[in-house]
Amino acid sequence: xxxxxxxxxxxxxxxxxxxxxxxxxxxxxxxxxxxxxxxxxxxxxxxxxxxxxxxxxxxxxxxxxxxxxxxxxxxxxxxxxxxxxxxxxxxxxxxxxxxxxxxxxxxxxxxxxxxxxxxxxxxxxxxxxxxxxxxxxxxxxxxxxxxxxxxxxxxxxxxxxxxxxxxxxxxxxxxxxxxxxxxxxxxxxxxxxxxxxxxxxxxxxxxxxxxxxxxxxxxxxxxxxxxxxxxxxxxxxxxxxxxxxxxxxxxxxxxxxxxxxxxxxxxxxxxxxxxxxxxxxxxxxxxxxxxxxxxxxxxxxxxxxxxxxxxxxxxxxxxxxxxxxxxxxxxxxxxxxxxxxxxxxxxxxxxxxxxxxxxxxxxxxxxxxxxxxxxxxxxxxxxxxxxxxxxxxxxxxxxxxxxxxxxxxxxxxxxxxxxxxxxxxxxxxxxxxxxxxxxxxxxxxxxxxxxxxxxxxxxxxxxxxxxxxxxxxxx
Numbered sequence: 001x002x003x004x005x006x007x008x009x010x011x012x013x014x015x016x017x018x019x020x021x022x023x024x025x026x027x028x029x030x031x032x033x034x035x036x037x038x039x040x041x042x043x044x045x046x047x048x049x050x051x052x053x054x055x056x057x058x059x060x061x062x063x064x065x066x067x068x069x070x071x072x073x074x075x076x077x078x079x080x081x082x083x084x085x086x087x088x089x090x091x092x093x094x095x096x097x098x099x100x101x102x103x104x105x106x107x108x109x110x111x112x113x114x115x116x117x118x119x120x121x122x123x124x125x126x127x128x129x130x131x132x133x134x135x136x137x138x139x140x141x142x143x144x145x146x147x148x149x150x151x152x153x154x155x156x157x158x159x160x161x162x163x164x165x166x167x168x169x170x171x172x173x174x175x176x177x178x179x180x181x182x183x184x185x186x187x188x189x190x191x192x193x194x195x196x197x198x199x200x201x202x203x204x205x206x207x208x209x210x211x212x213x214x215x216x217x218x219x220x221x222x223x224x225x226x227x228x229x230x231x232x233x234x235x236x237x238x239x240x241x242x243x244x245x246x247x248x249x250x251x252x253x254x255x256x257x258x259x260x261x262x263x264x265x266x267x268x269x270x271x272x273x274x275x276x277x278x279x280x281x282x283x284x285x286x287x288x289x290x291x292x293x294x295x296x297x298x299x300x301x302x303x304x305x306x307x308x309x310x311x312x313x314x315x316x317x318x319x320x321x322x323x324x325x326x327x328x329x330x331x332x333x334x335x336x337x338x339x340x341x342x343x344x345x346x347x348x349x350x351x352x353x354x355x356x357x358x359x360x361x362x363x364x365x366x367x368x369x370x371x372x373x374x375x376x377x378x379x380x381x382x383x384x385x386x387x388x389x390x391x392x393x394x395x396x397x398x399x400x401x402x403x404x405x406x407x408x409x410x411x412x413x414x415x416x417x418x419x420x421x422x423x424x425x426x427x428x429x430x431x432x433x434x435x436x437x438x439x440x441x442x443x444x445x446x447x448x449x450x451x452x453x454x455x456x457x458x459x460x461x462x463x464x465x466x467x468x469x470x471x472x473x474x475x
Contacts (some may be wrong), residue, residue, distance in 0.1 A: 009189075015273050043358030047350060048118050048268040049194045054277035057266055058284030060195070060204035061348050066288050068155060068211045068337045071216065072253055072294060074308035074315075076299030079250035081236055082301075088254055089297060096258040097286055099413055101422040104278035107267050109424055111275055111320075118268030119354075120261065120412075125474045127420045137416075140408040146262040146387065147404045152345035154391035156182040159338040162317065163331065176392035183388030186345055190380040195269045195350045198343070205343035208290060212336035213292040219316055219325035219333075220299035230324070232305045245454045252406040252451035259409030262351060292305060292475045313337070345387075348365055352383055393468050405454045410448035415441050 052060075077085035106127065110117050117123040120141055125134035157179035164171055164178070192198060237243045265280045300312040309315045313333065316325050344405055360375040418437035426436040 040363055041358060042361035042363040042372070043340060043354040043356075044118055044268075045363045046361060047194050047354040048197050048265060050118075050269060050271050050274070051196045052199060052271060054280040055284065055339065056196070056199040056202075057270055057278055057281030059199055060192070060269065060347060061260065061263070061281055061285040062196075062209065062288050063205040063260060063340075064266070065201040065258060065285060066206070066292055067152075067340060067344050068092065068258045068311075070209075070213065070258065070296045071300075071337075072310050072460065073297035074304060074312050075310045076250040076253040076257075077301040078306045078308050079246035080107070080169040081234060085250075085297065085301065088251060089293060092251075092254050092258050093286070093293070095444075096260075096413060097282065099261055099417040099440075100260070100282055101279065102269065103263055103417040106417075106420050106424045107264060107278070108275040111273065116268075116272070116274070117264055118262045120214065123264050124416060124420065129425050137412070139353055140412055141261050144259070144408045144412070145351045148348040148395075149345050149352075149387045150390045152341045152348070153179060153186060153388050154184050154395060156338050156341040156345075157391065159334050159341070162313075164335050164337075166317075166327070166331065176394060176407070179388060182341075183271070183391075184446040185342060186384045186388070187381055189342060189346055190349065190353075190384050191377065193376070194267065194344065195347075198346055198350075199410045201343050201346065202261055205340050206284040208336045208340040208343075209288065209292055210338075213296055215329050215333040216297045216312060216316070219329050220303045220312070223316075223324050224299070224303045228324075230304060230369050232303070233307070234301075234305045235457045244458060248447070248450045248454040249458055251447060252455050255406070255414070255447075255451065256409050261409065261411050261412045262348070265351060265354070271418055275449045276309070276326055280461050294327075314380065349380075349383065353380060356380070356383070403452065403459055405453035406448060406455045410462055412442055414444040414448070 011042065020385070073089070076088075080088055107117060109121065110123070110126075115126070117126065121134050121137040124137045125131065157175055160178040160181060161173070161175050164173055192201075237246055263278075266281075267274055270277050298310070300308055300315070304315045307315070316330055318324070352390045357372075357376065360379060361372040362369075365371040418441045422434060422437050427437075429435075
């Protein structure tokens with residue numbers, strides 16, 4: 001198999017000429033991939049082109065994390081209650097920020113050592129010194145990114161259906177037809193050549209996330225203060241086992257909402273030297289997270305309690321009655337959500353596009369040469385068509401995403417960064433940092449297993465609701 005740009009991690013023993021991986025003070029081991037020059041790596045040169053500033057990284061991170069999934073936070077609180085809900089949201093926020101900060105420190109350290117990593121899989125393989133880790137990361141990263149791309153198309157199609165149903169209640173269009181419309185738009189947008197070319201789109205995405213959050217929060221506050229406010233009930237399930245399983249399902253939802261499996265690829269888009277820039281991007285992103293996550297979670301759960309649906313917009317636009325907020329407010333929120341979903345789909349497709357370009361493009365021919373333009377058009381079109389077909393066929397994808405989130409997001413975002421940091425900097429066991437990292441690794445390994453079990457349980461319980469090419473999305 002061709003190497004995955006391991007050239008800047010490979011050194012040669014002067015006597016034997018055997019390629020070795022250097023992992024700081026760790027023993028050197030044979031490199032599992034042949035040496036390939038990054039100068040010939042079209043995936044790096046075309047898709048991950050390093051031209052961005054720190055605020056561009058902030059835009060990319062915000063689009064990757066702050067999406068319409070935050071509208072599921074009131075539903076997550078429904079399985080936890082007030083205090084555990086706020087506590088879990090806060091802990092997840094602190095741990096993910098800490099995790100991404102540690103990863104950026106590892107990436108900065110590698111760059112200072114002359115080994116700038118631009119892919120999560122090559123970073124993990126280098127630091128942990130294992131060929132199987134390369135494949136482990138690329139498999140779960142592909143599952144996450146493809147899953148999010150499918151989910152973005154599905155939810156965008158649902159948004160179009162909501163708008164259509166409101167304008168034409170007796171219309172004949174089905175959900176899969178709206179998904180097809182979204183897929184066509186994504187086909188056009190997918191031809192934007194590089195991650196860096198999304199920077200303006202992702203700035204708009206950041207503003208859209210603030211926009212629909214403020215609209216939804218404002219609608220919830222108005223409803224909560226009105227005389228027609230719904231009766232509030234914050235009670236949990238009566239059975240202890242049900243409460244425990246619901247709690248872990250909610251934790252899996254929150255973990256997936258905070259998840260972001262493409263941080264090294266985002267840092268790769270920064271103009272060198274990238275050292276220190278990602279922290280500024282993280283601070284920008286988490287400022288938006290603080291504003292949107294807490295306001296959406298608290299206001300939605302305050303108004304609807306344990307009747308909150310998996311998308312708070314559905315609570316505001318009930319199927320069995322009139323909307324409980326001004327139609328124009330909710331309509332504008334749905335439009336904002338729809339537009340942002342295109343940006344999210346684009347961001348999470350970049351790893352797939354980078355892999356395609358690496359294997360199919362010739363860096364010597366130029367990004368827009370016919371030699372590279374035709375394969376890019378064909379391969380990206382096939383990828384988007386696949387995602388669109390899966391979205392139309394599996395409108396119950398939310399349950400599948402919960403399982404993927406538990407199995408993939410937690411290892412990638414809560415466990416691996418801790419291991420990478422400890423392996424890179426080797427903090428003594430007397431240091432607090434060492435034990436914090438070990439504790440987070442142990443705790444979230446257990447949490448991940450429980451979340452996977454509870455998510456799979458929900459998938460099984462909802463199985464009788466599943467119907468291929470259904471006109472409704474299963475909650």
